[in-house]
Amino acid sequence: MDQHPWEEPQGSGSEIAFCLMSRRSIEVCLSPLLHGCHDFSGKCVVIIDVLRASSAVITGLSHGVSAFRPVAEPDDAMYWATRGYIPAAERGGQVAEGFRLGNSPFSYREGRWAGQKIALTTTNGTRAVLLSLSAEKVMIGGFLNQLAVVHQLLKFPGDVVLFCAGWKGQFSLEDTLCAGGFIAALSGYFQVSGDPAVAALALYKQHEHGLEQAVSGSSHYLRLASKGLADEIAFCLKRDLFNIVPVLMEGELVARSD
């Protein structure tokens, strides 16, 4: 980022004063299997699934999709199809059997689904959303909307958990790097809390000028690149292409912007 987002925070004077006075905490949950180590109540949870659920939802909402409803299983997506939703399902990095849409960000561009609602299930990202329902607020973050998320978090009055969706419960490098990027932008205003956050920030600082190279060694990169998805990965690592934040409202992820 060329400009520090907190130089011009969006919001009223009282909100800015609040940011300066308090030292809220920011922590990182490194995997859905570790969510029991964190207490989400009263906090804002940011779900990070860079490859690719976060990136698909951010891209879709930026291209006119009305809402994404995160659901647990392909059968749930089919159920919501009977109520007017477009069903979408990813399993194992591919469009699930019997579906036409998965979690490819490219499939949600060009206004193809403008005005429609999507019921989406993915291996990792939607699972993390459904594990976060005890939080005060749930939003979706990625490299694609990092600055917009930072602005939203500066306005949120409580603590923050960055929840890395990972891959089938395992720690993933790209999500942790993205979490570290959020912390780097916010550490002046938040207390960096716990070893996962310290580690994520350190990893990000080490690789912030070579994200693509760092991620190119990750398991997820190799898995997706072998399926011809290198262009999509490069897209998901672009920063601040979009200015919206998907926020969970009554079971649906809808776009919020400043």
Place this chain on the structure above:
Amino acid sequence: MDQHPWEEPQGSGSEIAFCLMSRRSIEVCLSPLLHGCHDFSGKCVVIIDVLRASSAVITGLSHGVSAFRPVAEPDDAMYWATRGYIPAAERGGQVAEGFRLGNSPFSYREGRWAGQKIALTTTNGTRAVLLSLSAEKVMIGGFLNQLAVVHQLLKFPGDVVLFCAGWKGQFSLEDTLCAGGFIAALSGYFQVSGDPAVAALALYKQHEHGLEQAVSGSSHYLRLASKGLADEIAFCLKRDLFNIVPVLMEGELVARSD
């Protein structure tokens, strides 16, 4: 380390040839809660609980303790006391109620328990040992015996999992840094496998010349330092003080050296 350990591997010519020919994998399990993401069968698992179970066991065996028997609960330690073992238990970073010994490395120095066997339960480290029983071989590693462990791993013919014990299921910085140190020493001979291993190596490379400073920001450091244990932490971060590797044999950790 001033010298790369693989410059002079201990072992027969055929063992060395095996090391050079094969590309075994080395992976990292970041927390006991993530052990289900790893398959230990046929592999050597190195349990890393720098603060302080690993360091206590390494120190004790180096000062004449015959064996440590890792057990799950304080009651189990008391049971083994009826069979001639010295009972030891740590809970929440302190000697557990009703015990005289915990997991302080300092309490196992000076030959006080020479020739004795200890039945030890700790919050994190012994739990990780008991989760690793499906492995081909289980050993204990820390900064205190890093070079000795590296030599043992070069001689082991299969894949390796570095198992960070963490703190109550949570990722810990000091264990991950130690795992990264092992990978740095072994990456010429092993395929670094999976995002946790890539991340551990990157963190270690970032901090290898300032380990104490890096760990001083960790949750565990702050927890123990507040109890006046800063000297013990500094001891646990020293490298290669001892030349033995605790190896699990018939339920007991006993000393092995080249």
